Amino acid sequence: MEKRKRRWGDRRDGALVRDLDALHFVTPLLYPNRCDNEAYISERIDLTALNAYLAKKNEGETEFPYTMFHVIVAALIKTVTLRPKLNRFIANKNMYQRNEVSASFVVKKRFSDKGGEALAFVHAKEDDTVDTVHEYIKSQVLFCRSDKKDQSTGAMEFFTRLPRFVSHTAVHFITFLDRHGWCPRALIATDPYYASVILSNLGSIKLKSGYHHLTNWGTCSIFCIIGEKGLNPVFRPDGSYEMRETLDLGLTIDERLADGYYYSRSVRLLKTLLQNPELLEKPMTEEVDY
Numbered sequence: 001m002e003k004r005k006r007r008w009g010d011r012r013d014g015a016l017v018r019d020l021d022a023l024h025f026v027t028p029l030l031y032p033n034r035c036d037n038e039a040y041i042s043e044r045i046d047l048t049a050l051n052a053y054l055a056k057k058n059e060g061e062t063e064f065p066y067t068m069f070h071v072i073v074a075a076l077i078k079t080v081t082l083r084p085k086l087n088r089f090i091a092n093k094n095m096y097q098r099n100e101v102s103a104s105f106v107v108k109k110r111f112s113d114k115g116g117e118a119l120a121f122v123h124a125k126e127d128d129t130v131d132t133v134h135e136y137i138k139s140q141v142l143f144c145r146s147d148k149k150d151q152s153t154g155a156m157e158f159f160t161r162l163p164r165f166v167s168h169t170a171v172h173f174i175t176f177l178d179r180h181g182w183c184p185r186a187l188i189a190t191d192p193y194y195a196s197v198i199l200s201n202l203g204s205i206k207l208k209s210g211y212h213h214l215t216n217w218g219t220c221s222i223f224c225i226i227g228e229k230g231l232n233p234v235f236r237p238d239g240s241y242e243m244r245e246t247l248d249l250g251l252t253i254d255e256r257l258a259d260g261y262y263y264s265r266s267v268r269l270l271k272t273l274l275q276n277p278e279l280l281e282k283p284m285t286e287e288v289d290y
Contacts, residue, residue: 004099011181013194013219014089014096027256028093034214034221039255041267042209045274046234047245053277064138066130068247069201072226073103073122073137074130074280075273080196080222081124081284083266085258087196089219092179095257098219100124101284104192105199107144118144119190130280156187178217193218203228209248221257225250265290 009016057066080086087098101124120140159167192198209227227248233241272290
């Protein structure tokens, strides 16, 4: 992201958007809560090209193979990079442009009912590609599956050791800090709700794609649900069809950030990247014809 000089009204994690049209200026004043302004978009992705791409990338890769999840993370990061209004958030009734593009997800330490969870955070750079994202996810997953704790989980556990009335009061105060962008870095360093986009790979636990809410806590304006793969008909222009492996994605977005046309083009870009994954081998800032 372009480096900006911090001005009065900016937050530590974002710059106040000062050139809003009247509609987008007034909307957060009338509808201040993120959860009251959710729009849900469902997309089905043909995996034919993506499956072939992964097979090629994993030739000789045995330590940490490329997966569909890695490609989806990279595609979302590139989409948000090229469509900067997706990287905005509304806090305390003001709209901000986030200082960086980031993605977050939860890592299950063990696939069991008692398996713990850890928080992973990807901080993207302009020259990142699917390969650098893959390496970063590898380091995050290995860290999360170790005995170490991520910063936000460690900070949150502090509240469990306090008397209930004290912890309730402390959290109430922290929500005030959250609205103004004053939360301590240690508390939100790996908090997924402070990322550009959160991903939840429900397909990995054999669940279908669906809706997931946003939250009024934090600054995240996009939640992506990845469903389970399955065979579905893909229709040709003449009405005939072929059964192919497909994937359903569910996107919950804050509709106050942009208009429907902007979101429509953004989803089209995401779909183009997933069905032409070789485009993700170019830097995140390189434009795509879609």
